[in-house]
Amino acid sequence: MNEIIEKIKQAVIGMKIEETLRLTKEAVSKGINAQEILNQGLIASLKVVGERFRRDEIFLPEVMLSANAFKAAFEILKFILLAGDYAPRAKVVIGTVRGDVHDCGKNIVSALMEGNGYQVIDLGVNVPTQRFIDAVRKEHAPILAMSTLLTTTMPEMEKVIQSLKAADLRDQVKVIIGGAPVSKEYSDKIGADGYGEDAQHGVEIVNRWTE
Secondary structure, three states: OOHHHHHHHHHHHOOOHHHHHHHHHHHHHOOOOHHHHHHHHHHHHHHHHHHHHHOOOOOHHHHHHHHHHHHHHHHHHHHHHHHOOOOOOOEEEEEEEOOOOOOHHHHHHHHHHHHOOOEEEEOOOOEOHHHHHHHHHHHOOOEEEEEOOOHHHOHHHHHHHHHHHHOOOHHHOEEEEEOOOOOHHHHHHHOOOEEEOOHHHHHHHHHHHHO
16 A cells, blocks of 8 residues: 555544545645545545444543544545546434434534435434425435434424425435434334434444445
8 A cells, every 4th residue: 555545544534634634635736647546545544443433442532523523534535526527425314313412423424424324314314204205306316314313303304204205205205313322123113214223333334235
């Protein structure tokens, strides 16, 4: 692997945003292929971060700092990639359901999704049912991810799934849910396609869907 790409990877893992930016700009200026920087530097780094988070070796603040480093560098590469033949793995619409304004878990999933090559359409928090439906339809997204940290807002997930059926969109999209109060049993009960017990597990499920 190119030495500077390895340095980018370690900078993201080390949560060093400014260093990640500097190294990414240096790599681009030296003519290193943007796709190579993305795959071997940025994406590879977030896979390491995701695995460490899953093993409880690092925690939420560290993951978010690494995710921010990834996003900052990706912004530099994005325009180069889009000007070439880069194509995202798939589109993912994601959001925290209506009534819940927590976004930490959702943000980690979004960052890891981007790190695995997906184009993420992040609707934010407190997302009404119709906004999920409109985004899936507009973006032709094959994946919808919903999050909640409140037991009281869990029924909103089922409302979205029922609304997808009513809009004749259910067969066109895979639905994955997650969050502290959610379980595999609840996912099965409301008719979701998958349940992520943590961010990395959720990404692995989506990866299997898009292989």
